[in-house]
């Protein structure tokens with residue numbers, strides 16, 4: 728009783744994430760309700776992007792303070808948190824991608840007489856899946872893509888949202904005012920938040936970024952070499 732409510736870094740990230748969904752909704756200038764929703768492989772992007780503000784100096788110095796001493800979180804800790812972001816990415820990315828690609832392979836194949844056990848083995852071999860790793864979701868428990876139409880062939884969407892997030896975050900990082908650049912922020916609201924589903928997401932991103940999305944920033948974020 729009477730004590731501060733403390734939250735973990737994960738929870739703080741979730742706050743920023745959900746705040747992203749909120750900002751996306753509140754910024755809407757859409758007239759017709761049917762176009763005021765999200766698009767499957769795009770709708771987590773705005774909220775994931777908002778998470779990036781958590782580790783900016785402004786937020787750190789203003790909010791990440793010790794609840795008793797009022798001291799700002801030590802820089803070394805922030806460095807550690809940022810370094811830890813690439814931990815285990817090889818594993819995480821591979822197990823995820825195996826499932827995402829398998830999802831597409833299943834949905835592009837003729838299902839008659841298909842033996843999932845054989846199909847899974849053959850497809851993984853074709854993908855050069857390292858035998859040390861398993862897919863995040865083996866076929867019998869891949870509820871996402873078989874329990875309804877929503878995620879069928881769309882499991883890749885999580886990573887696509889990550890591609891957009893990293894690329895957009897890098898645009899902020901490289902702008903004169905960083906994450907608090909007014910021009911970038913105005914573009915964010917205008918192109919990525921306000922139109923909701925009235926503009927094709929591909930076009931909306933292009934309007935924001937000045938080009939199509941590229942995977943390079945995501946590769947850098949995950950600590951991988953960028954393919955030439």
Ligand SMILES: [Zn+2]
Pocket residue numbers: 744748771774
């Ligand atoms: Zn979300």
